Amino acid sequence: MTIYLDNAATTFPKPERVYQEMDSCLRNYGANPGRSGHKLALDAGRAIYKTRELVCQLFNIENPMQVIFTSNATDSLNLALKGVLRSGDHVITTSMEHNSMVRPITALEEIGVENTIVQCDEQGVLDPQKIKTAIKTNTKLIAMTHASNVTGTLMPIQEVGLIAKEQGIYFLVDGAQTAGVYDIDVQKMNIDLFAAPGHKGLLGPQGTGILYIREGIELRHMKEGGTGSKSEQLQQPEIIPDRYESGTPNTPGIVGLGAGIDFILKTGIDKIREHEEGLLKVMLDEFGNIDKLRIYGPVDPKRQTAVVSINIGDEDSSEVSYVLDKVYDIAVRSGLHCAPLAHKTIGTFEQGTIRFSMGYFNTHEEIMKVVTALKQICEELENE
Amino acid sequence: MTIYLDNAATTFPKPERVYQEMDSCLRNYGANPGRSGHKLALDAGRAIYKTRELVCQLFNIENPMQVIFTSNATDSLNLALKGVLRSGDHVITTSMEHNSMVRPITALEEIGVENTIVQCDEQGVLDPQKIKTAIKTNTKLIAMTHASNVTGTLMPIQEVGLIAKEQGIYFLVDGAQTAGVYDIDVQKMNIDLFAAPGHKGLLGPQGTGILYIREGIELRHMKEGGTGSKSEQLQQPEIIPDRYESGTPNTPGIVGLGAGIDFILKTGIDKIREHEEGLLKVMLDEFGNIDKLRIYGPVDPKRQTAVVSINIGDEDSSEVSYVLDKVYDIAVRSGLHCAPLAHKTIGTFEQGTIRFSMGYFNTHEEIMKVVTALKQICEELENE
Numbered sequence: 001m002t003i004y005l006d007n008a009a010t011t012f013p014k015p016e017r018v019y020q021e022m023d024s025c026l027r028n029y030g031a032n033p034g035r036s037g038h039k040l041a042l043d044a045g046r047a048i049y050k051t052r053e054l055v056c057q058l059f060n061i062e063n064p065m066q067v068i069f070t071s072n073a074t075d076s077l078n079l080a081l082k083g084v085l086r087s088g089d090h091v092i093t094t095s096m097e098h099n100s101m102v103r104p105i106t107a108l109e110e111i112g113v114e115n116t117i118v119q120c121d122e123q124g125v126l127d128p129q130k131i132k133t134a135i136k137t138n139t140k141l142i143a144m145t146h147a148s149n150v151t152g153t154l155m156p157i158q159e160v161g162l163i164a165k166e167q168g169i170y171f172l173v174d175g176a177q178t179a180g181v182y183d184i185d186v187q188k189m190n191i192d193l194f195a196a197p198g199h200k201g202l203l204g205p206q207g208t209g210i211l212y213i214r215e216g217i218e219l220r221h222m223k224e225g226g227t228g229s230k231s232e233q234l235q236q237p238e239i240i241p242d243r244y245e246s247g248t249p250n251t252p253g254i255v256g257l258g259a260g261i262d263f264i265l266k267t268g269i270d271k272i273r274e275h276e277e278g279l280l281k282v283m284l285d286e287f288g289n290i291d292k293l294r295i296y297g298p299v300d301p302k303r304q305t306a307v308v309s310i311n312i313g314d315e316d317s318s319e320v321s322y323v324l325d326k327v328y329d330i331a332v333r334s335g336l337h338c339a340p341l342a343h344k345t346i347g348t349f350e351q352g353t354i355r356f357s358m359g360y361f362n363t364h365e366e367i368m369k370v371v372t373a374l375k376q377i378c379e380e381l382e383n384e
Numbered sequence: 385m386t387i388y389l390d391n392a393a394t395t396f397p398k399p400e401r402v403y404q405e406m407d408s409c410l411r412n413y414g415a416n417p418g419r420s421g422h423k424l425a426l427d428a429g430r431a432i433y434k435t436r437e438l439v440c441q442l443f444n445i446e447n448p449m450q451v452i453f454t455s456n457a458t459d460s461l462n463l464a465l466k467g468v469l470r471s472g473d474h475v476i477t478t479s480m481e482h483n484s485m486v487r488p489i490t491a492l493e494e495i496g497v498e499n500t501i502v503q504c505d506e507q508g509v510l511d512p513q514k515i516k517t518a519i520k521t522n523t524k525l526i527a528m529t530h531a532s533n534v535t536g537t538l539m540p541i542q543e544v545g546l547i548a549k550e551q552g553i554y555f556l557v558d559g560a561q562t563a564g565v566y567d568i569d570v571q572k573m574n575i576d577l578f579a580a581p582g583h584k585g586l587l588g589p590q591g592t593g594i595l596y597i598r599e600g601i602e603l604r605h606m607k608e609g610g611t612g613s614k615s616e617q618l619q620q621p622e623i624i625p626d627r628y629e630s631g632t633p634n635t636p637g638i639v640g641l642g643a644g645i646d647f648i649l650k651t652g653i654d655k656i657r658e659h660e661e662g663l664l665k666v667m668l669d670e671f672g673n674i675d676k677l678r679i680y681g682p683v684d685p686k687r688q689t690a691v692v693s694i695n696i697g698d699e700d701s702s703e704v705s706y707v708l709d710k711v712y713d714i715a716v717r718s719g720l721h722c723a724p725l726a727h728k729t730i731g732t733f734e735q736g737t738i739r740f741s742m743g744y745f746n747t748h749e750e751i752m753k754v755v756t757a758l759k760q761i762c763e764e765l766e767n768e
Contacts, residue, residue, distance in 0.1 A: 006422065010632060038390065038714075103610075103630070
């Protein structure tokens with residue numbers, strides 16, 4: 001049985017109810033929601049609305065219509081960034097971002113958007129005062145992740161949210177590494193735009209993502225098409241969420257996402273986080289006892305998500321992960337993790353890292369097997 | 385048991401193997417494809433590649449890398465239209481298009497793209513010579529559907545493909561109503577860009593779509609983000625399909641799409657089409673015998689898809705479809721079908737139509753039940 005420690009890429013497995021609800025949707029009410037008025041179509045439409053409500057419950061969003069379904073967090077971030085930023089606007093981001101944030105901003109730079117990348121320290125930690133210092137008269141948006149996908153480093157989004165609010169600047173948070181595990185309250189944290197994948201901590205299937213848009217913020221739409229509403233007009237309708245959701249939605253995926261969030265709400269997000277923190281503490285403690293092993297990030301279960309990036313001396317990270325997979329059936333990710341600036345920040349742009357990322361379904365026993373495997377690998381490398 | 389006749393919106397049910405393959409993907413190899421190198425991730429990557437190959441087989445595409453996975457046909461059409469057209473370019477389309485074509489073109493008009501909408505006749509039939517006449521020196525693209533979603537009218541794409549080729553103009557075809565049922569050969573038909581939903585005739589799940597891009601055509605990308613490739617660079621990579629596929633793909637959906645196409649290839653597309661044509665012939669013949677019933681489109685099983693739009697006298701189309709649903713458990717769509725120009729073309733912009741759209745899993749017995757229901761409804765209306 002594979003020990004799956006690649007939950008930062010996508011959580012696996014999902015709760016049983018996710019599989020069952022998706023299958024039931026496909027088999028029993030696989031109609032097109034919001035287009036027709038017959039029973040099956042209405043069932044599909046209701047199921048989608050139910051997921052919108054569950055998203056609201058989890059993130060303390062007031063109006064379900066402000067929740068947009070997308071195909072992944074990248075899709076959400078593109079819509080948020082390109083929806084807000086125009087030529088001449090200034091955006092502030094950090095050096096720990098994923099390419100899903102960096103690459104659309106780079107594309108926007110080509111059309112005249114100014115960009116400041118605030119440098120984080122070697123553990124990936126951001127000083128919120130540096131964000132404040134970077135603000136200029138044309139700053140329109142602060143856009144940053146809630147936690148690094150490379151080191152797990154948690155970012156001070158509450159503090160930055162306050163700064164953004166004080167200055168009247170929009171605040172976009174990428175919750176790819178935290179949604180479903182860490183408390184996120186868009187109102188309390190002054191988050192104007194919140195992007196998250198459905199298939200990571202939210203425990204839904206791949207092919208789903210969400211974007212919360214604070215009421216009153218009007219984004220430029222990225223796609224136009226059939227919405228099932230205002231069918232008579234050739235222009236994209238203004239109604240939300242239709243304005244941002246053209247074409248047939250991923251109904252079975254959204255139903256699965258609803259089942260994932262339902263699992264989180266019923267289990268309790270605190271219980272999920274405490275379990276992951278527990279696994280993380282064991283891993284950090286045990287890894288700390290292995291010579292030659294370098295651990296990146298804060299190395300503190302309270303200051304990072306259940307993500308541990310390491311290297312063994314100068315060994316190629318891909319080779320170590322290959323051995324973990326082939327010999328020990330342990331699934332991890334190695335290399336650059338789609339976040340080149342983060343690797344530059346922590347000094348692993350050449351070597352990459354071996355990343356262990358844990359989820360709610362991992363066990364202490366599995367972590368101890370990983371520790372044993374790593375010890376053996378280190379020993380063998382020493383004997384070579 | 386519901387008689388489902390809304391297959392033009394999404395096919396239902398799907399082949400059993402679609403449900404099974406999706407469930408198996410979710411349960412057994414639900415990892416993130418193309419990001420990590422471990423066994424589960426490689427399995428997911430291989431499954432996606434297999435679907436690319438099946439798409440190629442169905443549409444005679446040479447290189448699987450030229451098949452882009454999207455979230456629906458609207459997503460595909462947006463990428464194609466916005467990827468090709470720049471300010472000053474001219475695009476030709478028809479008066480039978482869905483809003484998924486019309487609305488992005490309308491948005492492009494706002495940034496200086498010129499648009500000519502070629503008028504079709506009252507049955508929705510296009511004279512290809514009118515396309516030829518509309519060509520100007522700055523015509524960059526001819527963009528049209530293969531069949532109307534309102535009347536089923538089949539469009540002369542082979543003839544238009546030749547015209548486009550002769551004039552060196554790109555040709556984009558929207559296969560939303562035909563892919564999986566009608567023969568489409570992108571090479572023989574000179575199609576440069578081919579968009580289709582995964583969840584209609586291709587029998588896959590909602591949340592999937594494809595865009596074929598002829599080799600050598602470089603589109604502007606609509607989204608940037610993590611691709612699992614060239615992770616070190618801040619710009620979107622040039623590699624295809626990665627360039628157009630940012631973020632985690634809808635792996636279970638794409639697996640389901642593969643199972644749907646596999647079903648088509650093994651059943652035989654001719655057998656599927658002949659079955660649908662048979663149902664269509666019965667429906668057209670029987671509907672023709674009902675007084676007060678007006679049938680739109682060619683009323684010819686060889687010149688239209690298995691879609692029949694009707695009205696009963698001046699009755700509100702929504703009310704008739706409501707009765708069909710509530711009293712007879714027959715699921716159809718009424719109203720404008722997201723294609724306002726098509727309704728203007730056939731003269732139903734005010735009334736809309738009641739649309740019956742058949743699929744491979746409908747039976748002759750079901751069609752006869754529909755005929756009986758419609759006769760009863762007409763009688764009752766007469767007695768009112």
